[in-house]
Amino acid sequence: MAIAKRTEKPKKPGRQPGSGGVHLAEVATSYIENAIREGRYLPGQRLVEADLAAETKLGIGPIREALRVLAGEGVIDLVPYKGARIRRLEKKDLISILQALKGVGYTGLTLVAEAARQGKDVSALNDAMAVIRMSARRTNVATFMIRVADFHTVVHALSGNDYLDKIAGRLHLNLFHRELATYLPIEDWDGYVGTYEQIAKTLVAGDGDKAVKVFMKHMDNLIARLREEPRA
Known part of the structure; x- marks a missing residue:
């Protein structure tokens, strides 16, 4: 999955009256x-x-x-x-997380495609895709990858399965994308964006099989590149 200008810092929380x-x-x-x-x-x-x-x-x-x-x-x-x-994630950790994300991704994409076929509004995918497109080349690799992760968050929301986002949240994706970016610099930005444009397009059309096929190939390519990386 590999940025636009840094997002503005959130307001510092501070103490809240009556908070436990x-x-x-x-x-x-x-x-x-x-x-x-x-x-x-x-x-x-x-x-x-x-x-x-x-x-x-x-x-x-x-x-x-x-x-x-x-x-x-x-x-x-x-x-x-x-x-x-x-924590620093090692290469084996990154590979394991990618393997887990394949399972989460398969379920989410399949459910969203089914929802699209049933007439549900899945146009939010196009909005998420526009953010990915804008961030390509205009930001660092880690932030671009986080925009891609945001796309999957939209997929989870549209899937109707509340557990997908909870499972993905346990995979420490914020940390994961920062570390993955140090191993896999993106050399083909157009290809990366094109992959997700294809996923979004096929999902909106309700073609879950095609979306899953494109996604799985993409993830397998990332895993293969990591395995070829000489660093541990």
Whole structure:
């Protein structure tokens, strides 16, 4: 899957009257995840609790809980006496995630094509495709890949299956796309965009078999390129 100018930073959450500790921890978790998505926190970067607490104005407690949650999900590593670091994904991790995404993608594309055949409005795919088209060549590879991931988020929403996005969310896609971009620079932007234009076009036409075929070939090509990459 491999950017347009950086998105504007979200407003810092700050304390909210009457908010409980659980809610603040969720806010802190989302803040860190968004920072990874936007490239403000990068793989291998150290996260300092005090700095995060000052930046978000949430306090040490919610930050500490957020770091524990993200460590449990494999997004960060908690190292004794050294604190937290954004996890680095190895090549084998990237291949495993791509393999998992093939399954999620197959289900989503099939369901959306069926919905299109039944007359459901799937024009949001064209809007998502326009964003991909605009971001090609105008941004870095990682952000372009995130725009592609946004296309799949639209697919999940149109599929009618609420679990697809939840499953994809467990695959740490914000971190995944940042790391994948370091391994697979895009040399053929037109080809990459063309692949997704073909997927969008066939989905709108209700041709799930063709959309799945194009998607699977694309994913298999990414996996093959990763396996040829000499780095571990």
